[in-house]
Amino acid sequence: MHIAEGVLSGPVLAAGFAITIVGVGIGLKKLDFEQIAETGILAAAFFVASLVHVPIGPANAHLILNGVVGLLLGWAAFPAIATALLLQAVLFQFGGLTSLGVNTAIMALPAIACHYLFAPLLWKSPKVAASAAFACGFMAVLLGAILLGGALFLSDENFLGVATIAISAHIPVMVIEGFITLFCIGFLKKVRPEMLPGKAS
Amino acid sequence: MLQEAFIIRKSLILGLTPRTRTLAAIVFATVIALSNKLPVLLLALGTALLLISIAGLDFRQVGRRLLVLSGFLLMIWLILPFTYQGEIVWRISFLSVTQPGLIAATLLTLKTCSMLLIFLTLISTMSTADLAHSLHSLKMPAKLVLLLLITYRYIFLIEDELQTLQRAAKVRNFRPGTTLHCYRTYAYLLGMLFVRAAERAQRVHQAMLCRAFNGRFHSLREYHNRSQDYFFLALVTIISLMMILCEWNIITLPTLF
Numbered sequence: 001m002h003i004a005e006g007v008l009s010g011p012v013l014a015a016g017f018a019i020t021i022v023g024v025g026i027g028l029k030k031l032d033f034e035q036i037a038e039t040g041i042l043a044a045a046f047f048v049a050s051l052v053h054v055p056i057g058p059a060n061a062h063l064i065l066n067g068v069v070g071l072l073l074g075w076a077a078f079p080a081i082a083t084a085l086l087l088q089a090v091l092f093q094f095g096g097l098t099s100l101g102v103n104t105a106i107m108a109l110p111a112i113a114c115h116y117l118f119a120p121l122l123w124k125s126p127k128v129a130a131s132a133a134f135a136c137g138f139m140a141v142l143l144g145a146i147l148l149g150g151a152l153f154l155s156d157e158n159f160l161g162v163a164t165i166a167i168s169a170h171i172p173v174m175v176i177e178g179f180i181t182l183f184c185i186g187f188l189k190k191v192r193p194e195m196l197p198g199k200a201s
Numbered sequence: 202m203l204q205e206a207f208i209i210r211k212s213l214i215l216g217l218t219p220r221t222r223t224l225a226a227i228v229f230a231t232v233i234a235l236s237n238k239l240p241v242l243l244l245a246l247g248t249a250l251l252l253i254s255i256a257g258l259d260f261r262q263v264g265r266r267l268l269v270l271s272g273f274l275l276m277i278w279l280i281l282p283f284t285y286q287g288e289i290v291w292r293i294s295f296l297s298v299t300q301p302g303l304i305a306a307t308l309l310t311l312k313t314c315s316m317l318l319i320f321l322t323l324i325s326t327m328s329t330a331d332l333a334h335s336l337h338s339l340k341m342p343a344k345l346v347l348l349l350l351i352t353y354r355y356i357f358l359i360e361d362e363l364q365t366l367q368r369a370a371k372v373r374n375f376r377p378g379t380t381l382h383c384y385r386t387y388a389y390l391l392g393m394l395f396v397r398a399a400e401r402a403q404r405v406h407q408a409m410l411c412r413a414f415n416g417r418f419h420s421l422r423e424y425h426n427r428s429q430d431y432f433f434l435a436l437v438t439i440i441s442l443m444m445i446l447c448e449w450n451i452i453t454l455p456t457l458f
Contacts, residue, residue, distance in 0.1 A: 004273050005320070006312030010235045028344045033416045036344060037409060038402035040351030041359070045398035047352065048359045049391045054384065055377045065391075072395070079345055083352045089320065090329060093269050096320050097227055098234040158305065161284035162276065176384060183388030184395075192396050 001064050001144050001170070002085065002103045005096035009155040016102030016151070023078035023108055030075045039073060043080035047087060054180070056172050064173065067140030067181045070111030071119055072195060077111040078104065102151050110143035119197040122185065129189075130182055137181025138174045145170035214256040217433055218424035219327050219335035225437045226323040227339075232441045233316050240453070241444045242311040248440055249318035256322045266321055267314065274310055281306040329353040334420045343416065350418055355401070362397055366390050 008016075031039060046069050053060040069077045082104045088094040095103050114136045121132035148170075149163035188195055214222065233245045253263055285302030292298075324332060330350065337346040370386060377383050446452045 004270060004313050005230070005316040006234060006309060008234075013234060024345065028342055031344060033344070033347075033414075034406070036347050037351060037406040038399065040348050041355045041398045041402040041405065042395065043348065043352045044355035044359050045395050047356055048363050049394060051360070052363070052387065052391065054387055055379050057379050063387075063391075068395075079348055080352075083345070083349045086349065087329070087353055087356065090325055090332065093266055093317055093321060093325070096316055097230040097324075098316070156305075158281070158285045158302075161280045165276070165280065179381065179384045180388045180391070183385045184392045187389050187392035188395065191392065192399065195395070195399055 002095040012155045019105040020101040027075040027078035039076045047084045066107045066111040067137040070115040078108045081108045106147045110140045114140045133185040134178040134182040138178035141174040141177045219331040221430040222323040223335040236448045245315040249315040252322040
């Protein structure tokens with residue numbers, strides 16, 4: 001989920017940078033040097049996980065996992081996602097320098113929203129927890145797609161068609177991310193509950 | 202497999218410090234991103250091609266890198282000419298192609314391609330460690346630089362681990378398909394990847410403490426600006442100014458040639 005270089009207008013790019021600078025600032029402030037190794041290595045794991053392509057019918061899609069990132073990292077999701085996107089630009093030329101702010105905001109804002117919405121529900125009854133995990137994966141992609149469409153539309157009203165197609169292309173991804181997040185959180189609850197928020201070892 | 206981008210061993214561009222290259226890339230990217238006129242974007246594309254030839258990159262390899270844009274550009278050309286409002290150039294049954302739509306698609310293509318090419322030549326040709334240190338010298342916060350270095354350091358190891366896990370699944374006759382079983386398998390596989398990453402992080406953190414880590418990574422290579430850095434930055438400034446003045450209609454580009 002990223003917007004290529006040269007598509008967005010100046011004000012939208014500037015707004016993206018403003019949001020990202022504030023978000024990264026808060027994230028870094030909450031992160032002391034003790035946790036940098038952990039955040040960095042988890043960011044690397046998310047980077048690698050987003051290389052995995054899962055089949056959807058005859059096509060396939062790569063995972064985004066910003067819901068899981070938000071749950072596991074909280075505000076540190078902002079610097080972690082910014083870092084991962086910069087590396088994607090360097091290694092694969094996905095996105096670039098000027099769109100880094102907007103692209104980070106598109107993925108990290110939903111991650112943090114999902115953290116606050118769903119983290120408190122993870123240790124409720126199994127049914128509530130499972131629905132919260134599914135909703136976390138689903139909503140993170142949905143909100144991201146809406147922000148992506150919004151960024152395109154605000155840049156140029158004639159991008160409405162492109163924005164609509166970009167959002168609808170993400171609908172199957174939302175469902176799949178929901179299921180992947182549901183199972184992944186279930187797995188982590190059994191194997192490593194202390195990695196999830198609200199369960200201090 | 203992942204591989205480090207595009208490191209070049211010997212070229213004129215290498216004579217410049219990473220800091221100069223990063224600064225030039227940021228300046229060019231900003232100016233081009235805000236431009237919307239055909240002559241400016243042609244100048245941008247020309248600059249990109251000039252940089253590629255100075256850097257001595259193989260044009261075929263660079264072309265292959267451009268392919269990452271093909272999906273996006275295809276979408277742009279399939280949608281924009283038909284959805285833009287304006288004068289209709291020709292009609293194909295119920296679809297109509299508009300002139301502003303065609304212009305917008307052309308400008309967007311030029312812009313995206315030239316920005317990617319400049320990024321590729323100036324940034325992707327340096328090691329990530331150099332990039333991180335140059336960003337630090339351009340006032341990026343130390344913690345973020347550290348995060349970038351650590352993330353980059355472990356991407357390759359964790360990708361190895363992912364391949365091990367995928368191989369294990371394959372050996373057990375796992376075939377991807379659109380089934381809940383498939384998604385569950387992938388989710389557990391990724392969950393395991395995160396668990397291993399967290400465990401590795403703990404070991405790394407302890408090892409760093411043992412070695413008296415004080416929050417700073419030192420670069421083994423030191424760079425100092427030399428005369429060619431100042432010359433290159435002056436050139437970047439002149440070209441960018443030309444783009445800006447042309448974008449604001451203060452000069453018209455054909456008079457420059």
